[in-house]
Amino acid sequence: MGGYGDVKLLREDGLRLDGRKIDEMRPIEIEAGTLPGADGSAWVKHGLNVAVAAVYGPMEAHPRKIQRQDRCVIDVRYNMAPFSTSDRIRPGYNRRSREISKVTAEALESVVICERYPRSKIRVEIEILSAEAGTRCVGITAAAVALADAGIPMRDLLVGVASGKVEDTVVLDLDKAEDNYGQADLPVGILPNTGEIAFLQMDGDLSPDEFNLAMEYNFKAAAEIHDIMVDALKRRYEGGEN
Amino acid sequence: MVALVPTLLRQELARLAENDARIDGRGRWEARDITLETDCLYNGEGSAKVVWGDTIIYAGVKFEMRTPWPDRPNQGSLMCSAELRPIAGRKYEPGPPSPESIELGRVVDRGIRESGCIDMEKLCIVPGEKVWGVMIDIHVLSDQGNMFDACALAAIAALRTAIVPAERFDVGEDYTLKVKSTPIMASFTRVGGRYVFDPSAEEELGGDERIHITLGDEGHLHSLQKGLKGVFTPDEFAEIFDVAQSRCVELRKLVANQEGN
16 A cells, blocks of 8 residues: 555545545446447446456367366456556556456356356456556456356356545545555455355455454445446346347 | 358358348448547546447547657657457457557558648657657457447547646646547458448458558548458559548548537
């Protein structure tokens, strides 16, 4: 995490710089089925973050050595567009995107009923078009909606959400300034219906009590985001399209 | 199996061409529906989204401050590149930039660069020391045919909305980038033995060579490219060149309308 207390992140009235309460999320919009050529797709706007996810498959797993006899493999690529941040990002993979892709794939493998598709591969492509803190969570949410849109059976809709700490206060859903100058960030992937966690990362400094409070915020927010995800899928399929 | 489907498709496309018909019912020079949206990405200094049929393209402009090339101390630079990410379609694989994506980026780049719409000397901040590098990045989210025209449209529309972020680099106030003209690309693919405008994914799969024509405001040629296997005659080129003139005028209006809003 960045500096400690050298930038003011909470206002006199206890609200955050963008006017949110400490346990308030940035606004979220979700649309399912936005890419005509994909088997499943989703567009998620979370604050100023924009993520697009596409699912291709299940398809034959190539090369053969990645095949599993009893289940499918999930191949996730998380990528930030060169123009998604304030300084241009050089195109191509870097250590950060590789790590995020890996742990996201493992999280999705924990919710998808992989045994249904032995020897297959499901490709999940996550593109971040606009980034303003919390892109891996937005990517997870988008990937889950895209998988559901592709008709892939899952135990639950995985929801990406983060809490953190700024000025010794636990807050939900860090924005850019809070991420840069705050004291901790706790992104998780939650299965709201089962109450399980499939994705977990954290950096910074949190006491056990702060951790518990951050998790409480995350679970509360995950339930809210889950409703928005379900609503997006309903809008896609109740209208009679496809 | 891979070869069988195009063979059947080619036969069908040839049959349709005999009756001057297209597989999706369009006229030979008719485009699919096109929508253009600009200023749609928060962190892009200029941005555009093009939905062309089912092809979806984003373009974003970023500025970098760099030292000028020694032989051009008072000129900035412009670079346009395209990424064909695996999200764009089932056939796209991860890996280093493919020859296809490099060609796409370079053909779009040449059209914009050679039109002279950007005055490179205006991108100079301190001669010999500091100049602006303008980067146009094209991101293909969905390739369902005629990516080239859609990418070129997104790139010039994004460039025409770009704001130079001088404040962020501490060299004065932000200002709108001056873009003197609107180069537009029109592409033609041989389908069923004759050229059509704006091929769909199906027509590209069962078609042959393609020709990309970029025209400036006055109808002058700024870039040409022939891609894929195939040959054509001067008469065939004359025919599509005429069509390119009128299609480019229409597409240029689309960019102008967007700016009017």
